[in-house]
Amino acid sequence: MDAEQKRRRSLAWALLLVQFFVAFVATGLVWFRGISTPHCGQACDFDLLRDSAAGFSIYALALLLAGGVAIWLGSSRRWVVWLPATGLILTFIGALVADSLSRTALGLV
Secondary structure (H helix, E strand, O other): OOHHHHHHHHHHHHHHHHHHHHHHHHHHHHHHHHHHHHHOHHHOOHHHHHHHHHHHHHHHHHHHHHHHHHHHHOOOOHHHHHHHHHHHHHHHHHHHHHHHHHHHHOOOO
16 A cells, blocks of 8 residues: 555544544534423424434434445545545435424424
8 A cells, every 4th residue: 555545544534533533523413403492381292302313423424434444445446535525415315304304393493
């Protein structure tokens, strides 16, 4: 493995680590959205609230696993840096969707 491949691989793992922290914080924020339920009483859609948090957690974990495996298997490829960058963007988009669903479940929209 030459220096360029090592640099790309290190950058890819660093981006995956950033993706992990973004997914961890976003998952926590989506799950903690459920703390807002006392203000809406029985008007809340508790199933949608629970399902959006659980769905995003599974989605974020799947993206992390896919990114890690792809870096591990394709570490000598030129495109290896784009995988965790794409995963980071998809994690952020998934967090926005899960937050939107949570706000809808709480009647805040």
